[in-house]
Amino acid sequence: METDVGATTSEEANGSRAEKKPTVIFVLGGPGSGKGTQCAYIVEHFGFTHFSAGDLLRAEIKSGSENGLMIKSMINEGKIVPSEVTVKLLRQAMEESGNDKFLIDGFPRNDENRAAFEAVTGIEPAFVLFFDCPEEEMERRILNRNQERDDDNIETIRKRFKVFLESSLPVVQYYESIGKVHKIDAARPIEEVFESVKAVFTSINEKDD
Numbered sequence: 001m002e003t004d005v006g007a008t009t010s011e012e013a014n015g016s017r018a019e020k021k022p023t024v025i026f027v028l029g030g031p032g033s034g035k036g037t038q039c040a041y042i043v044e045h046f047g048f049t050h051f052s053a054g055d056l057l058r059a060e061i062k063s064g065s066e067n068g069l070m071i072k073s074m075i076n077e078g079k080i081v082p083s084e085v086t087v088k089l090l091r092q093a094m095e096e097s098g099n100d101k102f103l104i105d106g107f108p109r110n111d112e113n114r115a116a117f118e119a120v121t122g123i124e125p126a127f128v129l130f131f132d133c134p135e136e137e138m139e140r141r142i143l144n145r146n147q148e149r150d151d152d153n154i155e156t157i158r159k160r161f162k163v164f165l166e167s168s169l170p171v172v173q174y175y176e177s178i179g180k181v182h183k184i185d186a187a188r189p190i191e192e193v194f195e196s197v198k199a200v201f202t203s204i205n206e207k208d209d
């Protein structure tokens with residue numbers, strides 16, 4: 001079965017065939033704040049399907065698609081790839097998954113990302129996890145990451161930090177203004193960070209009961 005993440009049809013909009021939209025949680029935080037690491041734990045404990053926007057873009061480069069070279073050069077410059085490309089990859093991945101609970105990490109990274117996702121899928125996030133971490137700590141973590149990523153070099157890291165401050169933080173602030181952000185102190189050991197993450201998910205589950 002495919003998961004319905006398309007824009008609402010008129011039939012659905014008038015209520016005759018309303019299907020429940022999937023639950024989406026956005027996981028945000030600067031480069032190296034620990035998004036991917038914590039998502040792996042959340043998947044294990046809470047049954048979500050995890051998609052990293054960055055991983056989907058890197059897979060697209062590897063696949064040799066016609067957009068690959070453009071994506072590669074943007075990532076190597078620390079820039080944000082046009083939303084059209086990223087939203088299409090996310091939507092496809094969600095549809096193919098068959099699940100209806102998603103953690104989307106590293107997205108939305110700017111306001112254009114946010115608006116495009118909403119327009120294409122009709123989905124608003126249930127909430128946003130924001131991993132708050134000082135730049136020096138994020139830099140240390142990335143330089144020790146060893147994932148052989150072309151963008152994990154000091155020059156590109158500095159560009160990514162700048163883009164994070166200028167384009168991504170405003171998205172976090174937007175979600176804060178509508179009361180959707182759970183801010184986590186990410187500058188602690190992995191297990192301690194996860195205790196705080198777990199508390200967020202547990203309290204949400206209790207509210208739903």
Ligand SMILES: Nc1ncnc2c1ncn2[C@@H]1O[C@H](COP(=O)(O)OP(=O)(O)O)[C@@H](O)[C@H]1O
Nearest residue numbers: 031032033034035036037141144145188189190
């Ligand atoms: N709380 C933490 N303390 C120390 N190192 C961490 C912590 N969380 C993640 N790391 C390490 O830091 C690096 C970046 O983590 P990652 O999950 O890839 O971050 P992001 O997806 O936000 O860029 C990885 O090598 C990871 O093992």
Ligand SMILES: Nc1ccn([C@H]2C[C@H](O)[C@@H](COP(=O)(O)OP(=O)(O)O)O2)c(=O)n1
Nearest residue numbers: 030031032053054055079080081106107109
């Ligand atoms: N929504 C997104 C997410 C990532 N990208 C690009 C630009 C980012 O610098 C790279 C890497 O993103 P990724 O989330 O994998 O990086 P970190 O895990 O935060 O270190 O991918 C994008 O263009 N748009």
Ligand SMILES: [Mg+2]
Nearest residue numbers: 035036052054
């Ligand atoms: Mg990551």
